[in-house]
Amino acid sequence: MSVVQRFSRFTFGIAAVASLVLAAPAFAQNGSAAKVSPRLAKIRETGVVTIANRPDAFPVAYLDANKQPVGYGIDVCREIVRLMERDLKKPLKVAWVEVNARTRFDVISSGKADIECGNTINDPLRRSKGTGYSMPYLFTGPRFLVRTDSKIRGIHDLPGKRICVVPGTNSVPLLEARVKGGILRGTQLVEYKSYDDCTRAVERGEVDAFATIDLLLAGQRARSKTPDALQIVGAFLVLEPAAILLRKEDVEFKRTIDRYLAALMLDGTVERLYDKWFMQPIPPDNLKLELAMSSAMRDQLRWPTDRLGDELNR
Numbered sequence: 001m002s003v004v005q006r007f008s009r010f011t012f013g014i015a016a017v018a019s020l021v022l023a024a025p026a027f028a029q030n031g032s033a034a035k036v037s038p039r040l041a042k043i044r045e046t047g048v049v050t051i052a053n054r055p056d057a058f059p060v061a062y063l064d065a066n067k068q069p070v071g072y073g074i075d076v077c078r079e080i081v082r083l084m085e086r087d088l089k090k091p092l093k094v095a096w097v098e099v100n101a102r103t104r105f106d107v108i109s110s111g112k113a114d115i116e117c118g119n120t121i122n123d124p125l126r127r128s129k130g131t132g133y134s135m136p137y138l139f140t141g142p143r144f145l146v147r148t149d150s151k152i153r154g155i156h157d158l159p160g161k162r163i164c165v166v167p168g169t170n171s172v173p174l175l176e177a178r179v180k181g182g183i184l185r186g187t188q189l190v191e192y193k194s195y196d197d198c199t200r201a202v203e204r205g206e207v208d209a210f211a212t213i214d215l216l217l218a219g220q221r222a223r224s225k226t227p228d229a230l231q232i233v234g235a236f237l238v239l240e241p242a243a244i245l246l247r248k249e250d251v252e253f254k255r256t257i258d259r260y261l262a263a264l265m266l267d268g269t270v271e272r273l274y275d276k277w278f279m280q281p282i283p284p285d286n287l288k289l290e291l292a293m294s295s296a297m298r299d300q301l302r303w304p305t306d307r308l309g310d311e312l313n314r
Helices: 003-021 038-046 072-088 104-109 124-128 171-180 195-204 214-223 251-266 269-278 295-302 307-312
Strands: 048-053 061-063 093-098 131-133 138-140 142-147 162-165 188-191 209-213 230-233 240-242 245-247
Touching: 038 048, 038 072, 038 251, 048 072, 048 104, 061 072, 072 251, 072 269, 104 131, 104 245, 138 214, 138 295, 142 195, 142 214, 162 171, 162 195, 171 188, 171 209, 195 209, 195 214, 195 230, 209 214, 214 230, 245 251, 251 269, 251 295, 269 295
Parallel strands: 048 093, 162 188, 162 209
Antiparallel strands: 131 245, 138 240, 142 209, 142 230
16 A cells, blocks of 8 residues: 555545544434434334344354354444443343354345344445445455365465355355456365365365455364364455445444444454454363454554445455
8 A cells, every 4th residue: 555545544534533433323312313224213112133143253253152142243243232222321132143154145134133243245246236334344355274284375276176165255256256267277166054064174175275264264273173284375365344234225324333333443442352352262162363463454443434445345
């Protein structure tokens, strides 16, 4: 990023932060607001926030030993609920709806859940079809999990090989484009239902590599019974912004979620949660991922904005 680009982002970020943090609360002091989104009105009326959660997106969203949702994304969304309670001046109940990589979009678009707090990438193609996203709250990108005893060190070693993918993830169209373009000539993309299934397929030698974002690969490797037998290789296929999934048409709801996220970034909450889930031992087995924060993420915490997600997707 050039000096001009950094200065442009700095000035834009200051303006964005000011507009978000200084914006009027989602609900006025008397419990009403000039503009209240349909989603926020429902939450106020029912006293329930429905959150779509992934059981397998370790360490962003998964289930603990008691089958309760936990993870970086889950904690961020619990903080958002706390801020909603502050504005509403009433306690809110959280209801959970379990989703997977494929069903998460339908659950949000149908209104069965208010937000999805996982590793969903801000995808411009899905956005054009009606999917909504918050500002980025995490940055990542697809890489490859392979066996340590293989000779695979990057995408250049994968033509003619078998790559495991989970349906509905952004790695699928990225790899399909490289297969069609000849970069991965003769490569087979093999679909497995979950991240755990793909990891086991690599361990058993059924596939040569598993492609998904590095955060999830690090989690899968750490949870393996033989982590030293697996390694993450290759450069990012693309740097991607992960965001909270929500309905696109409810603009006021997105503004509220973005305002809450900006506040949590500026007061240090998001940085603390990142350290908790990516640098410290985490449940259920006290695994330590030791994934240092990227420069893109550090910039986002200093100057919370939705613009960087748009820039990455141009």
